[in-house]
Amino acid sequence: DSGVTQTPKHLITATGQRVTLRCSPRSGDLSVYWYQQSLDQGLQFLIQYYNGEERAKGNILERFSAQQFPDLHSELNLSSLELGDSALYFCASSVEDGTGGTYEQYFGPGTRLTVT
Amino acid sequence: GQNIDQPTEMTATEGAIVQINCTYQTSGFNGLFWYQQHAGEAPTFLSYNVLDGLEEKGRFSSFLSRSKGYSYLLLKELQMKDSASYLCAVRGELTGGGNKLTFGTGTQLKVEL
Numbered sequence: 001d002s003g004v005t006q007t008p009k010h011l012i013t014a015t016g017q018r019v020t021l022r023c024s025p026r027s028g029d030l031s032v033y034w035y036q037q038s039l040d041q042g043l044q045f046l047i048q049y050y051n052g053e054e055r056a057k058g059n060i061l062e063r064f065s066a067q068q069f070p071d072l073h074s075e076l077n078l079s080s081l082e083l084g085d086s087a088l089y090f091c092a093s094s095v096e097d098g099t100g101g102t103y104e105q106y107f108g109p110g111t112r113l114t115v116t
Numbered sequence: 117g118q119n120i121d122q123p124t125e126m127t128a129t130e131g132a133i134v135q136i137n138c139t140y141q142t143s144g145f146n147g148l149f150w151y152q153q154h155a156g157e158a159p160t161f162l163s164y165n166v167l168d169g170l171e172e173k174g175r176f177s178s179f180l181s182r183s184k185g186y187s188y189l190l191l192k193e194l195q196m197k198d199s200a201s202y203l204c205a206v207r208g209e210l211t212g213g214g215n216k217l218t219f220g221t222g223t224q225l226k227v228e229l
Contacts, residue, residue, distance in 0.1 A: 002158065031215060042221035043159070043203065056216040090158060096215060102147035102166065102207050103215060107158035 003027065005110035006091050012114045014099060018079040021111045025072055025093030031055070032074040033094070034066055038087040049074055050096060078113070086115045118142045119219035122204050127226045128194055136189045136223045142171025149217065150178050150189045151203040153209050156180075159203055162189065199227045 002049035012021055025032050034046040045058035049068035060066075063081075068074045078085060089112075092105035119141045128134040135208055140148070147166040151159035155217035165187060177190040188203055201222040208218060 002160070004158075033217075034213075043205075043219040045216055045218065048215060058216060071130075088156075094215060102164075104149065104161045104164055105215075105217065106161065109158050 002106040004017065004077065004091060004093050004106050004110050006089075006108040008111060009109065010112050010114075012100075012116065013081060014116055015081055015083060017081050018034055018077065019081065019089075021076040021078070021089055021113075023076070025074070025076045025091075025092030025095075025107055025108075026106055029073065031094045031096045032068055032072070033092040033102075034060075034076050035090040035092065035107075036111075037077035037090060038084075043090070043116045046076070075113070081115045083115050086113055088112050118206065118208055118218040119186040120169075120204055120206060120218060122202075122220040122223045123130075124221070125224045125226070127228060130194055130227055130229055132194060133190065133192050134194060134225065136191070136204075136225065138187045138189070138204030138220060140185050140187070140204070140206045140220075142206050144207035145182060145209040146180075148180055148187050150176075150187075150204060151205055151219075152199065153201045154202075162202075170229065194227050196227050196229075199225060203226070207216070219229050 003110040005024045007060045046060040048056040066076045088110045091108045094105045150162040153159040163178040203222045204220040205217040
């Protein structure tokens with residue numbers, strides 16, 4: 001158990017809908033990351049938040065957005081869902097002090113999203 | 117841009133040693149990670165290299181050569197439970213202090229009796 005929690009575990013929804021995935025980082029971790037993992041593309045970095053602020057951005061679609069709240073939990077919002085958005089969505093967290101050092105990331109169990 | 121290459125699949129025998137290679141081409145370099153991922157589960161951290169050389173951790177070792185853009189993960193005394201995907205991930209240039217990792221597509225290791 002990494003200490004990172006994600007809800008829900010599974011989500012089935014229809015095209016065009018909007019969903020929210022939730023992540024709570026390990027105690028003490030200020031950084032949260034979101035990744036998408038599909039069968040054909042591997043693990044793709046979406047976005048990082050550090051202490052409530054966006055810190056790095058990857059190949060995140062405009063239909064997707066995220067935020068980190070004062071209690072450090074994070075939410076990933078996916079809207080206008082398409083069949084191709086079906087994937088495992090992982091959240092990870094890491095200890096960072098804001099100085100730019102490199103730290104290992106601990107992954108949550110993931111949310112499996114199925115768009116029908 | 118970032119490019120990370122790993123073999124797609126490897127097969128090895130229980131009790132043997134296997135080496136999984138990773139080559140990378142990235143804009144800058146600030147560390148390389150290896151993660152293990154069992155099907156449908158979360159990746160788990162195995163090792164981290166930022167300087168050239170070998171890092172040993174029990175049955176797992178990882179090597180880095182920054183000049184060659186090359187790393188390998190060495191697994192000794194293979195066990196059936198080591199059957200999993202092994203992901204190589206690189207932190208490239210520092211942009212705004214973000215800790216963005218670029219992952220390879222993973223090497224699926226199958227351990228056989």
